Amino acid sequence: MTKTPVDLLIFDLDGTLIESKWDIAHSVNLTLVELGLPERPLEEIFGFVGDGVKKLLRLAVGESERVSFDEALKVFRGHYLEHCLDRTVFFPGIEPMLRHFSDKQKAVATNKAIEYTTAILNGLGAQHFHYVVGGDNGFGLKPEPGMLLHILEQMNVPKERAVLVGDSTNDINGGHNAGIRVCAVGYGMGNREKMAACQPDWFIERPEQLMEIFQ
Secondary structure (H helix, E strand, C coil), X not given: CXXXXXXXXXXXXECCCEECHHHHHHHHHHHHHHCCXXXXXXXXXXXXXXXXXXXXXXXXXXXXXXXXXHHHHHHHHHHHHHHCCCCCEECCCHHHHHHHCCCCEEEEECCCCHHHHHHHHHHHCHHHCCEEECCCCCCCCCCCCHHHHHHHHHHCCCHHHEEXXXXXXXXXXXXXXXXXXXXXXXXXXXXXXXXXXXXXXXXXXXXXXXXXXXX
């Protein structure tokens, strides 16, 4: 198979680089308990992940009139900063893949707040990435193209020499909206059928497959 040349690999974070759903869900339930609200099933919380912490908490808190969103966000922040590295790790195969592409520019584009993103990457391997953009950096959330276009501009890489790797329809549609190719991953939290319907350029089951596709 002929490999596709790229200069820049842009990665989503949750569900693409890191297995983080357990710490997110645990912190959400700690927040709900502290606010006097009922805990939610883990699988339900997993389904809330991907659109940023504000959407996550609004869905988790629900229609409660006793709790303000600002209060919920403050409580969650404390719990998640304390627990964001309890069980969160790079997915198997991520580190060998990142080392394989050591000569390539690599960036992270995530809807996750930059504070949490930085804490996690500092704990797991921030040295692999040349640029990181979070959901609250002012460029909008995927599927909006803003953060991806900003990364391309900052890294001085043309669209045709970049690829976005992600596990959700937000990633695929965001890449398409930015005019860059997208490799979807099947091992994350995204719905496979919905991702396939968005027509990513590639679809992989293991991070190591990136080494077979790109050069």
